[in-house]
Amino acid sequence: MAEYKGSSGDGNRIRMLEKQRENEIKEINKKKEKLKEEKKANVFSIHDKFQSVSDSSSSTSTQFQNVGLVSINDFHNNIKSQNNLNDSKNINNKRQTEKEIKKKSIVNKKLKITQKSKLSFELDDDGDGDGENNENNENNEENNENNEENKNDKENDEDNVNNNNNNKIKYFGKDPSVNTDFLPDIEREELEKLEREKLAKEWLDQQERIKSEEFEITYSFWDGSGHRRSMKCSKGTTIERFLENARKEFKELRGVSVDKLMFIKEDIIIPHNYSFYDLMLSKARGKSGPLFRFDVHEDVRLVNDATVEKEESHAAKMVESSWYERNKHIFPSSRWEYLAEDGFDTQDTDRKYTISDRLAKH
Known part of the structure; x- marks a missing residue:
């Protein structure tokens, strides 16, 4: 029976397919070998996981820790x-x-x-001096x-203390021979503060004692003519409190409230909130005399001296405000003035006291 060999093109094709199949088989074998190697690398033996205790690098303490399988x-x-x-x-x-x-x-x-530091000035006995020095040096050593x-133990204890002390800030003291009044000093400021508080308290106590002192005031109810009276009161009494007590001495004023009364001293209308202590403390001056004297005093002189100011004081006046509004154009109410807003006149000593109705020349 005859075989069909085919054409030459079919033979070439068959050879190409055989070569391709051989290459594929080689690649498959390579992959199998790689897988085997990876499996061998992942598998550990019992000797790899555990190691004997007899290792030359470990000490006796590690030998006790590594007894048995570790x-x-x-x-x-x-x-x-x-x-x-x-x-x-x-x-x-x-x-x-x-x-x-x-x-x-x-x-x-x-x-x-x-x-x-050991210097010898003896020139003759050099040998003896050297021997003695050597012995002394040995004893000193x-x-x-x-x-x-003995110090070693102390130094070991002091090391920790010194480490802590090194962190602290060291300050230098002040030189006592230098004037340091201009520098801030907390202790000096506290002492000055205590001294100021002490002096302030003493001054306040002294002023309270002065306010509690009594004095006699001469006054009059003025309705065109004077009705003179005198009263004792403390220096701390206010003008309002004085008018409240003084109006009870006159029948005409018993039905009049204090708000409708005026207090005039040396031709100055003084508000009700001031006290006699304020007038005395400020040494205030009025138009016709001092405001801090409440007695009646006439300056009678044998020889008139124009260079010396008169020291006359007149009685204080208590007046109804309605009467003042009706008669303020008539003497003596025409001379009366309200107290200035800046307070009492304490420094204008060039202005002379006047009691007449004419204008004073300043």
């Missing part, structure tokens, strides 16, 4: 902790050695200083060593 992570952690302890011990040992070196250097410096041993 995981590799715990084993490495134990080794790290032991290494940290060893490092800390080494650091402490270095510090101690450094301290000892410093102490020795200090001792050597002290010895040098003591040797320099022994004493210094003993003192250093």
